[in-house]
Amino acid sequence: MNTDLAGLGHLFLVFFLFHFSSFMVIPAIIDVTMEAVCPGPRRVLRRHLPQRLPERIVLACNRSEVYFYVFYVATIVAGIFCQGTMHSLCFAYVADHVRPKRRAAAFALLSGVSAAGFVSGTLTARFLAASSTFQVAAAVATATALYLGVFLPDSGGVSCTDGDEACDPLLQASSSSTSSSASSSDEELSPRLPPHKAGLPSLSDMFTFLTGSLAMSGAATITFFCSLGERGLETALMYYLKAQFGYSKDEFADLLLIVAAAGMLSQLTVMPILAPILGEEILLIVGLLGGCTQVFLYGIAWSYWVPYLSAAFVILSAFVNPSIRANVSKNVASNEQGIAQGCISGISSFGSILGPLIFTPLTAWALSETGPFNFKGFSILCAGIFTVIAFIISLRMRGAQSSACKKSIVQQEQA
Known part of the structure; x- marks a missing residue:
């Protein structure tokens, strides 16, 4: 395989660790909620998916009622600015490194890594106490952020095209001239959006997009x-x-x-x-x-x-x-x-x-x-x-x- 596969390998590991630390806390958050604000046999009907580092650090330090509310405030504030960012940027990163005809397979691998993180995190939580769960999740999330900054190279914002075989990490052999011309033909038939103007897009720009x-x-x-x-x-x-x-x-x-x-x-x-x-x-x-x-x-x-x-x-x-x-x-x-x-x-x-x-x-x-x-x-x-x-x-x-x-x-x- 192409040496650029190492770049996607780093991305897959980051994506796995991110979801591993995210889903690990789900089984434990119910017990923490019961102990913090729901004494007695009352059933907890709300589920929550904490996905960002600050929330996990809060409950890793303490799980009292005050820290519990700090956790939810941090979750809400972080969610306003960050919800969905990880997925969008990872999909865009893959698009910058994989040819259009191979992106479906690459996106499937990325989604599969996410599912693997869910399975691994859920199974790990079964063998950890509530206190250890949040500490491990915070440590994994911190290590993920550090790993991303050190090992994951920037894509530069330039996507691969069907003619750029060198930047396709999933391509195991060079294609023939016939398949290359067919790919170019398919590329021309695909509808293209007009270039997006610089600056922060408005709602009308998004609708037009x-x-x-x-x-x-x-x-x-x-x-x-x-x-x-x-x-x-x-x-x-x-x-x-x-x-x-x-x-x-x-x-x-x-x-x-x-x-x-x-x-x-x-x-x-x-x-x-x-x-x-x-x-x-x-x-x-x-x-x-x-x-x-x-x-x-x-x-x-x-x-x-x-x-x-x-x-x-x-x-x-x-x-x-x-x-x-x-x-x-x-x-x-x-x-x-x-x-x-x-x-x-x-x-x-x-x-x-x-x-x-x-x-x-x-x-x-x-x-x-x-x-x-x-x-x-x-x-x-x-x-x-x-x-x-x-x-x-x-x-x-x-x-x-x-x-x-x-x-x-x-x-x-x-x-």
Whole structure:
């Protein structure tokens, strides 16, 4: 492989350690919350995902009530400025080092590393006390920041193109002149956004940026509906499984680990193999179809083992996010990689906000004894509707892009 692979190797390690330290604290934060502000047998219904270094250092020092509130204030302030930054910058960094036709595989590896961090962090937390968990997480996060500053080289903000074979760390052999010319042809057929003007972009600039091409607007729409459906599923699933099958916390943990392990397996092994063959558009359609199947199996589950079967479809639904990121990356200019990935992250966050607001009351209504009908999985199926909408949009976008490519080829032949 090309020597530039070492650059992505450093990035993968940074991304893994970041998620390892982030997800390690999730099992412990519930116990800390109970001890700090919730004495007695009251159940804690809120989950929190601390992702940045200061919060972990706060609870690593002390877990009293005062430190607990300092932790949440630091989390809110850091989240306003930093939420999603790590993912957007890492995707942009990969885009600067990998050719457009190979980015789907690279983004899949990056997402798989994230899933590996989740699995490793969750398993590690099972063997650590609450006090040690936050100390280890803070130490790993600090080491990650130092490692990033020392070993990860700056990309310079210039993306690889299909003709730049030397900067593709995933390319194992030089391509022939025939494939090179075909890649150049594909590059010309891809829609390109106009160069983004210097300075801080306004809301109108962002709207123009998102609607500047079919690929970008389609990716933004699919991201929104996918995020809305995923957060709706996450909001309702645990309560639904508890009410329908009496799942305990151990069964919840097993289900989450199955989901994470399946996603990690898919993104680290399956998708890098299929991406160069099928392309990110086909993988996106397959992933959304798998996501629809997964959600509807949850909603109509007739036995306690059906949710475990449904979780296996994560192997397919894990294709969605890397495929969207790769499709966006290849359709924007080199100086717009960061802002494009940031837009997708922002839209995903917006869907994540709306999801619980919509599905929390809907789930409570569906699970209540006074509901108009006895169908506890109703809110799950409603979440699946948003995934179906995203699936339909991906099919229409695929058809429109194929028609545009055929039209361009005909015009080139006539010329």
